[in-house]
Amino acid sequence: MFSEKLFKRLYHATHITFLTGAGISAESGVPTFRGKDGLWNNHDVMQLATPLALKTNTDVFWEFYNWRRRLVTDIEPNLGHYALVDFERLISQVTVITQNVDGLHQKAGSTDVLELHGNIMRSRCSECGYLPEADGKVLAFDKIPYCPKCNGLIRPDVVLFNENLNSTILYQAQEASATCEVFFSIGTSSLVEPAASLPYIAKANGAYLVEINVERTPLSDNADEFIEGKSGKILPMITVLFEKIREK
Ligand code: APR
Numbered sequence: 001m002f003s004e005k006l007f008k009r010l011y012h013a014t015h016i017t018f019l020t021g022a023g024i025s026a027e028s029g030v031p032t033f034r035g036k037d038g039l040w041n042n043h044d045v046m047q048l049a050t051p052l053a054l055k056t057n058t059d060v061f062w063e064f065y066n067w068r069r070r071l072v073t074d075i076e077p078n079l080g081h082y083a084l085v086d087f088e089r090l091i092s093q094v095t096v097i098t099q100n101v102d103g104l105h106q107k108a109g110s111t112d113v114l115e116l117h118g119n120i121m122r123s124r125c126s127e128c129g130y131l132p133e134a135d136g137k138v139l140a141f142d143k144i145p146y147c148p149k150c151n152g153l154i155r156p157d158v159v160l161f162n163e164n165l166n167s168t169i170l171y172q173a174q175e176a177s178a179t180c181e182v183f184f185s186i187g188t189s190s191l192v193e194p195a196a197s198l199p200y201i202a203k204a205n206g207a208y209l210v211e212i213n214v215e216r217t218p219l220s221d222n223a224d225e226f227i228e229g230k231s232g233k234i235l236p237m238i239t240v241l242f243e244k245i246r247e248k
Contacts (some may be wrong), residue, residue, distance in 0.1 A: 002238060003225055009182050009208040015093040018084055018178035019198050023187020023213060025102050025217050027078040029234055030071060034189050035215075051162045054126070058144055058153065066141040067155050068229075072101075077108035080186070083235035085109040090242060098186060099195050101158045114173045116165055116195055118158035127152025170194060174247035177201040181228035184210045186231050190219035199223070 022032035037100040048064045096113045127149035145154035185204035203209045211223040220226045
């Protein structure tokens with residue numbers, strides 16, 4: 001199931017990087033976006049997840065995001081998230097770049113997490129940038145929040161479609177991709193930029209490129225190793241096997 005080359009590269013690695021997508025949280029009960037039962041199959045993303053929707057369709061926009069917030073409030077990390085934490089004991093530098101906004105990597109204990117698309121449980125004022133949760137405020141899930149400072153419309157601190165990513169976080173993600181020795185792409189359809197380019201940056205800089213997914217994606221033919229299966233099953237197997245090899 002796993003190549004000897006993967007463990008050889010891990011054995012000599014000082015820095016590994018993970019890119020994760022909705023698939024790593026699927027076994028925690030968080031819906032993915034595409035494929036069977038995908039969120040975007042039942043919701044019109046352009047009506048719900050754009051800056052225009054926030055402004056012109058505010059009720060429905062916040063109904064959708066409050067529904068997603070409730071979804072991620074009661075969920076727990078799964079064995080896939082915890083395996084990435086285990087890697088922090090085994091390799092000196094581990095970077096987790098996630099497209100997910102559910103905060104499960106931090107909840108599992110990962111210490112170096114780059115949230116490319118933000119975090120759905122964090123809010124931000126669209127006008128003055130005020131951060132309610134950072135100020136100890138807890139927003140109710142049943143109404144449209146307005147800023148106590150400037151009365152501007154508060155929004156989830158996530159990257160909406162047609163928006164740019166935080167340039168500092170993107171730069172750090174590109175750096176972590178360019179400087180790691182092994183790059184894992186886990187549970188992502190590899191369709192959405194700029195995240196989808198990160199594996200190619202890693203490969204172009206000599207990293208060993210591994211993809212873990214339940215089905216092939218546009219990245220699969222370019223990966224050094226495609227491992228078919230659920231990340232919550234595959235990742236712990238890799239950490240257990242790697243730990244045994246290190247002890248020899
Ligand atoms: N283990 C591994 N992979 C899985 C699992 C699992 N248990 N379950 C599903 N997958 C795979 C699917 O095969 C699919 O390739 O996870 C991927 C999920 O793809 P998407 O739903 O497109 O999610 P993602 O790639 O994270 O989307 C990227 O698109 O809508 C935007 O901002 C949103 O961050 C999101 C971005």
